[in-house]
């Protein structure tokens with residue numbers, strides 16, 4: 001596959017977390033640090049063939065040859081700790097799925113994190129997380145790989161979970177205005193990244209909420225801390241009204257064990273994840289609601305995604321999927337995914353919202369054809 005993901009480097013991200021469009025990059029602080037180190041001025045890497053307006057709205061840009069070389073060298077090479085699936089092409093490596101334990105001492109999860117509030121939800125400041133991980137000594141080393149390749153998507157290595165993507169906020173809005181009920185439901189936030197969708201379900205009194213991300217680093221450093229921050233005593237809505245300082249260092253999580261015990265956290269590639277759930281009877285493997293945002297950018301993953309949805313969704317369950325119309329440079333998008341679904345003839349889809357500002361975005365519902 002040709003590697004064409006890349007994005008612009010934004011300035012002005014220090015010490016603040018904003019709702020990001022896909023031209024924004026949360027690696028900002030760490031990248032600035034790297035820039036300063038190199039004493040160089042990074043410039044946007046865009047194709048001169050794209051119209052200027054289009055370039056601005058894209059998060060994917062043509063990749064420099066040295067980046068392509070780096071991505072190519074990252075992806076196909078199997079490493080000792082990566083699972084090699086016999087049924088998959090030999091050259092590709094896929095992350096084995098695993099469950100991440102919630103530490104007994106949840107205070108530790110928020111150590112060295114800066115917690116901020118946005119749209120009534122707490123989340124850790126991602127730039128700070130990246131700074132702490134950018135020395136390359138941390139497991140998957142996705143921060144430095146992402147920085148050195150100038151990319152927030154490295155297929156098979158890093159799938160973008162460190163950043164909060166725009167459609168997450170579209171789906172949060174939709175869930176609220178459509179008054180989607182989570183009470184007593186089992187919910188999966190698939191490709192969760194920051195996990196804000198699952199957190200909304202948790203706050204909506206879901207019975208169980210599971211979070212899945214490709215990268216274990218994302219789960220440990222971002223998703224789990226975000227869930228803990230939102231479960232923390234005193235993090236109820238009353239404390240998050242306008243005027244509240246948006247950034248604070250939580251010294252003590254004081255997390256409600258009741259809420260946290262409803263959650264489970266998983267990393268790994270989708271086929272591996274659904275296999276893990278199906279193989280362990282202690283794990284729920286049928287969800288009433290699956291929430292997923294910005295996960296259909298890469299057509300190469302459609303088969304695994306489709307099969308995972310069909311294995312994990314309960315018979316009368318519903319998937320709420322948020323996506324851009326099209327992911328330039330990567331090739332995926334709503335129409336291609338809907339066509340894929342139609343051909344498989346397992347699910348029906350319904351567009352429930354179109355957001356027609358900037359790059360067109362969609363919320364679609366996916367349910368089994370034979371459901372009631």
Ligand SMILES: C[S@@+](CC[C@H](N)C(=O)[O-])C[C@H]1O[C@@H](n2cnc3c(N)ncnc32)[C@H](O)[C@@H]1O
Pocket residue numbers: 159160161162163164165166167168190191192193194212213214215268269270271292293294295301304
């Ligand atoms: C672009 S990010 C979106 C993150 C988050 N949902 C949001 O909207 O901010 C795509 C997410 O899908 C997950 N993902 C993408 N491809 C995957 C694959 N083949 N297997 C497992 N997870 C994958 C990644 O973990 C990543 O977090």
